[in-house]
Amino acid sequence: MQAWKTLLLVVMSAIVVACASTEEKEEDLPSGSRTEQAFYEAAQRQLRSSQWDLAIKNLRALEDNFPFGSYAEQAQLELIYAYYRNYENDAAIASADRFIRLHPQHRNVDYAYYMKGLASFTEGSGLFERFLPTDMTRRDPGSARESFAYFSQLMARYPDSRYAPDAQKRMIHLRNLLARYEIHVANYYFKRGAYLAATNRGRYVLENFQQTPAVPDALAVMVQGYHLLEMPTLEANSLQVLKANYPDHPALNSNGGFNYNYYKGASGRNIVHRLTLGLFEKSDPRGFDSREQYNVEYRREETPLPPELM
Structure with a gap:
């Protein structure tokens, strides 16, 4: 009985993902309105509607066309988040590293450190791992060690960060897992x-x-x-x-x-x-x-x- 329930859950999840992908239509911007604000507002709409691929496309277009614009830094932060939600963890970590390198004194740089840990924390947690019972303690601990190291950097550099309490909880979990x-x-x-x-x-x-x-x-x-x-x-x-x-x-x-x-x-x-x-x-x-x-x-x-x- 439990096996049938699990199979049904997987089938339903696949249907939901397929339906979501068919609803995700590209939002083309008119050539005359490809301004920095237009790209940013389109990306915001797509982030709110969980259209991660399109959000990534517009955020990257914004940065490529307006690297020194008023939305450039904000777009870089949101690109980290969009990659993470799209299960592109390596890209999220690379984007976070780039933001830290370019803006080491930014007021929200602690968020980039946090997202590095979070992306590694969920590495290997794909669709089946999220819906099927999986013993993560039997997996290769490499990503867990990386995540622990990234969260440790956050705690050492920004102990008063708003993300520090959550990072600390995840570090305890990772330590138990290791x-x-x-x-x-x-x-x-x-x-x-x-x-x-x-x-x-x-x-x-x-x-x-x-x-x-x-x-x-x-x-x-x-x-x-x-x-x-x-x-x-x-x-x-x-x-x-x-x-x-x-x-x-x-x-x-x-x-x-x-x-x-x-x-x-x-x-x-x-x-x-x-x-x-x-x-x-x-x-x-x-x-x-x-x-x-x-x-x-x-x-x-x-x-x-x-x-x-x-």
């Missing part, structure tokens, strides 16, 4: 029998992503890894920290001991597994993943055009 990615990698290494590599991933989370929901699993990874590596002192230390801080972790037994069979397939590998590196296993084993218990929900919100850009 930490959870490391746990997925640790689970993968356990599956391949690379116990040292898995344990190092857990320790990396503990050292670099404190106060994230992935820390309990990082400790569990370390306990399991040190156990398989036959390092009892480090295993005992990790278990003590896990029990003291997260006594309800699902890998702990009711008596406070550690369930070394919680990660199915992490031990007892046969000769076939060792020779094939686990490539022919029928299904993925259950890994360390206590997100349902410890995660803090992040709610993605649409980003409207700021009032100063209207």
Whole structure:
């Protein structure tokens, strides 16, 4: 039943997009009225009606024909936003970089820094990712790292910016995402029998992503890894920290001991597994993943055009 609902949602979304594209007719300006104001007003109408392609065309035409006009700087800012809403994230970042380079002291330059982070934040979130359930923590973390760096620049340069509170929330979410990615990698290494590599991933989370929901699993990874590596002192230390801080972790037994069979397939590998590196296993084993218990929900919100850009 759920699969049919998902399929119906995808079909309806495709129909809506197709209808929207057919309604988007190019607004040709008469040759005698191709003034700076005419281009700008046409772009404004298209921004308000979500005709992003046409808005981009007119904003670029305005800048090309009137690079030193009274609307030039405003058009450059709005072009960043139009690219972003049109899912052209690379173009949005490039436009933001250009604005920062040309107008480093502009009163709204903080918006350009913010949009760089936002464009990277939504990189890879296309139509299907927006409507279908997708675990973003399993994706390549490159864009997440870039987004975190861009938001960090905003916070460092303009801590009092109106965009700083939202950037800070997104940075927390990105940090949680990056930490959870490391746990997925640790689970993968356990599956391949690379116990040292898995344990190092857990320790990396503990050292670099404190106060994230992935820390309990990082400790569990370390306990399991040190156990398989036959390092009892480090295993005992990790278990003590896990029990003291997260006594309800699902890998702990009711008596406070550690369930070394919680990660199915992490031990007892046969000769076939060792020779094939686990490539022919029928299904993925259950890994360390206590997100349902410890995660803090992040709610993605649409980003409207700021009032100063209207």
